[in-house]
Amino acid sequence: MVDRTFLSWPFLEGKHAALYERVDAWASAHASILHGPDESSAAAAAVVRRLVGEMGSEGLLATATGGANGALHGPLDARSLCICREVLARHGGLADFAFAMQGLGTGPIGLFGTDEQKGRFLPAVAQGKAISAFALSEQAAGSxxxxxxxxxxxxxxxWRLDGEKTWISNAGIADLYVVFARTGEAAGAKGLSAFVVEATAPGFSVTKTIDLIAPHPIGKLAFDGVRVGAADLLGAPGQGFQIAMATLDVFRSTVGAAALGFARRALDEAVRHATNRKLFGQPLSDLQLTRAxxxxxxxxVDAAALLIYRAAWTKDVKGARVSRESSxxxxxxxxxAQKVIDSAVQIFGGLGVTRGNIAESLYREIRALRIYEGASEVQKLVIATRLLADAAT
Ligand SMILES: Cc1cc2nc3c(=O)[nH]c(=O)nc-3n(C[C@H](O)[C@H](O)[C@H](O)COP(=O)(O)OP(=O)(O)OC[C@H]3O[C@@H](n4cnc5c(N)ncnc54)[C@H](O)[C@@H]3O)c2cc1C
Structure with a gap:
């Protein structure tokens, strides 16, 4: 029985509980298509394409993009994003990925785009007719x-874009990429700008797909004199870093929510297995070390949920920057979640390291979340920087 008690916490409203039930029902009804063949990014890409289409026609992606019709775009509701990611991750990593990337890839447009840009790009993504991507990382520029x-x-x-990107989720299946590039208004991070590049643009190519331990569509991009119009610049020149960080500020706690979904699944599966498995003449769950x-x-799981919904509530209700809370x-x-899943593997014993076992697949799924959208070390630096700044005032 999945724990739903958090839905009555004061951080959440009735609409969030209703959304939880709706997404959960959709994921249960689509269980057969949530899991892809477990071999390669290319195989996972086909599953993600299908999931985006299904979620779009069901209206679920409107939560990721901030509205059903884009042009009438509303603010992103961080708690709704977290609810969707938690539920979808509990059902399957690719479902969470498909949902999350429609949000991350359009977050900069929703937050900083003009009405014309929102109207041009967001409706198709919200309806699952177009796939979006967020292209920040490069070989020498990750953290x-x-x-x-x-x-x-x-x-x-x-503008003319030249260069290469790597680790770009949805590479190869995305129709539009928000690309961060150096425009040189100042040194370092202050000299970046954000552009929307369509996959059909001459000079744009996907040069490699990357196979991950938990396959997702991901790869490397090349920009060889890609021409974009003035209307494709998001915000002002030099605002790129601010756009990237503001977007990640919203989505960072949602990465935590996905991890929470994986951890809840691991806990539920471990409880079920420990209750059914007999060891030394009794259920594994009767042994005190198992209980511990x-x-x-x-x-x-509960402590993670408290931090996640605290961060999302602060964003939605207080309307403040939430770098500290979301980090x-x-x-x-x-x-x-990594530790919870590792414990689940241990409780499953040999089954836990067997290909196709749920604990084994969660063990692979969780790992990348400690690295992308700011590795754990980066989150510690953000938290400490805020702490020291607050102490100095
Ligand atoms: C599955 C996956 C999906 C991704 N999707 C996208 C995407 O869609 N778009 C995109 O732009 N990027 C994406 N990325 C890239 C991701 O954001 C980077 O991998 C991440 O920022 C880390 O960069 P890096 O891999 O170059 O590692 P590096 O920057 O080389 O860092 C290596 C390690 O150093 C440690 N470290 C980092 N900073 C510090 C510090 N200050 N002090 C001490 N240790 C530190 C961390 O442990 C880190 O893992 C994705 C990555 C993965 C794995």
Whole structure:
């Protein structure tokens, strides 16, 4: 029985509980298509395409993009994003991925785009007719965004993009990419701008797909004199870093929510297995060391949920920057989910390291969440920086 008690916490409203039930019912009804063949990014890409189409026609992606029709775009509701990601991750990693990327890939447009840009790009993504991507990372600029080298130079009324990106989720299946490039208004992170690049643009190519331990569509991009118009610049020149960070500020706690979904699944599966498995003449769950493990897992799950919904509530209700809260949520939820899942593997014994076992697949799914959208070390730096700044005032 999945724990739903958190739905009555004061951080959440009735609409969030209703959304939870709706997404849960959709995921249960679509169980057969949530899991892809477990071999390659290319195989996972086909599953993600299908999931985006299904979620779009069901109206679920409107939560990811901030509205059903884009042009009438509303603010993103962080708690709704977290609810969707938690539920979808509990059902399957690719479902969470398909949903989350429609949000991350359009977040900069929703937050900083003009009405014309929102109207041009968001409706198709909300309806699942187009796939979006967020292209920030490069070979030499992962954690260190200030080292970003892809350039955008003025070219008539528009811009010309040259460079390479890597680790770009949805590479190859995305129809539009929000690309961060150096425009040089200042040194380092202050000299970046954000552009929307359509996959059909001449000079744009996907040069490689990358196979992950938990396959998702992901790869490398090349920009060889890609021309974009002035209307494809998001915000102002030099605002790129601010756009990237503001978007990640919203989505960081949602990464924690996905980790929470994986952890809840691991806990539920571990409880079920420990109750059914007989050892030394009794259920595994009757052994005290097992009970201690289950207690630690349950504590980690609840504590992660508190941090996640605290961060999302602060964003939605207080309307403040939530770097500290969302970094705490992501850091704690992803690190603890890794431990919870590892405990589930242990409780499953040999089955837990067998290909196709749920604990084994969660063990692979969780790992990347401690690295992307700011590795755990980066989250610690964000938290400490805020702490020290607050102490100095
Ligand atoms: C599955 C997956 C999906 C991704 N999707 C996208 C995407 O859609 N778009 C996109 O732009 N990028 C994406 N990324 C890239 C991701 O954001 C980067 O991998 C991440 O920022 C880390 O960069 P890096 O891999 O270059 O590692 P590096 O920057 O080389 O860091 C290596 C390690 O150093 C440690 N570290 C980092 N900073 C510090 C510090 N200050 N002090 C001490 N240790 C530190 C961390 O443990 C880190 O893991 C994705 C990555 C993965 C794995």
């Amino acid at each position: 260190d965004v200030s080292a970003l080298a892809t350039s955008a130079t003025r070219d008539g009324n528009g 493990k289950l207690a630690d897992m349950a504590l980690a 705490m949520a992501k850091l704690f939820a992803t690190e603890e």
